[in-house]
Amino acid sequence: GQNIDQPTEMTATEGAIVQINCTYQTSGFNGLFWYQQHAGEAPTFLSYNVLDGLEEKGRFSSFLSRSKGYSYLLLKELQMKDSASYLCAVRDSNYQLIWGAGTKLIIKP
Amino acid sequence: IAGITQAPTSQILAAGRRMTLRCTQDMRHNAMYWYRQDLGLGLRLIHYSNTAGTTGKGEVPDGYSVSRANTDDFPLTLASAVPSQTSVYFCASSDSSAGGSTQYFGPGTRLTVL
Numbered sequence: 001g002q003n004i005d006q007p008t009e010m011t012a013t014e015g016a017i018v019q020i021n022c023t024y025q026t027s028g029f030n031g032l033f034w035y036q037q038h039a040g041e042a043p044t045f046l047s048y049n050v051l052d053g054l055e056e057k058g059r060f061s062s063f064l065s066r067s068k069g070y071s072y073l074l075l076k077e078l079q080m081k082d083s084a085s086y087l088c089a090v091r092d093s094n095y096q097l098i099w100g101a102g103t104k105l106i107i108k109p
Numbered sequence: 110i111a112g113i114t115q116a117p118t119s120q121i122l123a124a125g126r127r128m129t130l131r132c133t134q135d136m137r138h139n140a141m142y143w144y145r146q147d148l149g150l151g152l153r154l155i156h157y158s159n160t161a162g163t164t165g166k167g168e169v170p171d172g173y174s175v176s177r178a179n180t181d182d183f184p185l186t187l188a189s190a191v192p193s194q195t196s197v198y199f200c201a202s203s204d205s206s207a208g209g210s211t212q213y214f215g216p217g218t219r220l221t222v223l
Binding site for chain 1: 149150151152153154157167199206207209211212213214215216217
């Protein structure tokens with residue numbers, strides 16, 4: 001079966017750095033996405049990785065290792081507005097997105 | 110209209126009733142999707158359409174039907190609602206279904222079936 005694993009919840013301090021991990025087992029791989037979802041709102045796109053390595057976009061970076069079935073999202077200089085759920089999704093061999101349950105990130109002042 | 114709109118925003122429905130959730134996008138995207146999101150579970154694909162005139166079944170299609178008569182609209186119908194269909198429903202669209210094409214989501218419909 002297909003599986004995406006993420007921690008259920010993480011807590012971090014404003015101004016700090018946090019790393020959210022995602023491991024996956026899917027039938028085929030055609031890219032990995034990270035989305036942010038604030039409570040009661042729709043998911044919004046953060047990043048896309050298809051090759052191994054680090055993609056940096058401002059305060060957010062995403063890393064991929066296809067051989068290990070592993071990705072992480074790195075958030076720097078945390079702000080209170082970063083309190084949200086972070087969803088990892090993998091595009092499988094049928095080009096459908098398989099979603100993790102999401103990691104709820106709580107930022108404390 | 111900018112992006113994707115969904116209607117209604119929320120709905121309480123009696124079991125056994127028929128309900129259509131509406132989704133419209135103005136980005137001229139070819140592909141559209143319906144997901145449900147339940148607490149503790151990831152988004153689960155109900156149905157999808159790679160282009161107008163075609164539809165396909167996702168992971169959890171039972172009890173739901175869709176149509177794609179044109180590029181912009183992708184309604185989801187519950188023929189006879191059951192309590193297990195209580196969920197938040199998101200419609201999404203993307204330029205294509207391949208590669209790095211990003212999915213953009215509507216604001217969601219919160220459905221309660223009693």
